[in-house]
Amino acid sequence: MAKQLRILTVCGNGLGSSFACQMAVEGVLKGLGVDCKLDHDSVSSVASAARNFDMIVAAQNFQTQIEGANTGLPCVFLKRLVDKKEIEEKITPVLQEMGLL
Amino acid sequence: MQFSEMLKPENVRIVQSVDTWQNAIRLACAPLEEGGYVKPCYADNIIAATEKMGPYYVLTEDVALVHGRPEDGVIKQQFAVTLLREPIKFSEDSFEVRLLVTLAAQDANSHIDAMRVLAGIFCDQDKINEIVALETPQQVYDAFIAAASEQ
Numbered sequence: 056m057a058k059q060l061r062i063l064t065v066c067g068n069g070l071g072s073s074f075a076c077q078m079a080v081e082g083v084l085k086g087l088g089v090d091c092k093l094d095h096d097s098v099s100s101v102a103s104a105a106r107n108f109d110m111i112v113a114a115q116n117f118q119t120q121i122e123g124a125n126t127g128l129p130c131v132f133l134k135r136l137v138d139k140k141e142i143e144e145k146i147t148p149v150l151q152e153m154g155l156l
Numbered sequence: 157m158q159f160s161e162m163l164k165p166e167n168v169r170i171v172q173s174v175d176t177w178q179n180a181i182r183l184a185c186a187p188l189e190e191g192g193y194v195k196p197c198y199a200d201n202i203i204a205a206t207e208k209m210g211p212y213y214v215l216t217e218d219v220a221l222v223h224g225r226p227e228d229g230v231i232k233q234q235f236a237v238t239l240l241r242e243p244i245k246f247s248e249d250s251f252e253v254r255l256l257v258t259l260a261a262q263d264a265n266s267h268i269d270a271m272r273v274l275a276g277i278f279c280d281q282d283k284i285n286e287i288v289a290l291e292t293p294q295q296v297y298d299a300f301i302a303a304a305s306e307q
Contacts, residue, residue, distance in 0.1 A: 139279055
């Protein structure tokens with residue numbers, strides 16, 4: 056069995072927008088047939104939380120802050136946190152690069 | 157907690173328009189404040205966080221999941237729904253919003269079942285269009301409860 060992909064969704068507070076985003080991403084990955092485990096957290100926790108994950112998904116407005124945290128993880132930045140079409144378009148190339156698709 | 161316990165009919169409101177995004181936040185928090193679910197400082201803390209981080213709660217066209225942190229003044233977990241007839245923008249470069257769902261969360265995870273219901277609505281543009289066109293608060297309430305029963 057392929058390794059389970061661990062994804063962290065990120066927003067300002069780590070309990071609302073990132074939670075909704077987590078569910079949208081779960082739906083997309085299920086559709087793509089990728090085994091994954093997701094969690095959500097606040098942008099201020101990214102640097103410490105990142106070591107437990109393989110990928111970060113966040114809103115575009117947090118791009119500078121997340122890149123500044125130098126997590127070394129592939130990041131997907133979204134204009135619409137719950138848009139499954141945008142999520143699929145942006146996450147597919149990253150999954151291909153990771154050899155998961 | 158059942159979705160119907162998380163969203164009370166009296167916490168669903170329809171408002172014609174609002175003059176500023178700050179007042180939109182106050183309006184969206186008002187039902188929770190009146191019901192004793194959040195302290196009056198909750199709206200002010202969300203406004204302050206928005207000034208710092210931008211409107212982190214605007215999820216897509218027409219949809220804001222207005223929320224602060226538990227320590228920003230949450231007393232009990234609960235949702236409120238405010239529908240604006242005229243959309244408001246929370247920043248120059250963010251989407252226009254008509255559907256404001258306000259969340260008072262006690263921690264990062266215990267509202268998971270309710271979030272599944274909301275995520276189901278937020279991910280469905282047709283459903284959002286349908287809800288923003290509804291005429292009465294009762295119809296809006298019923299649409300959320302119906303979405304919960306479809307889960």
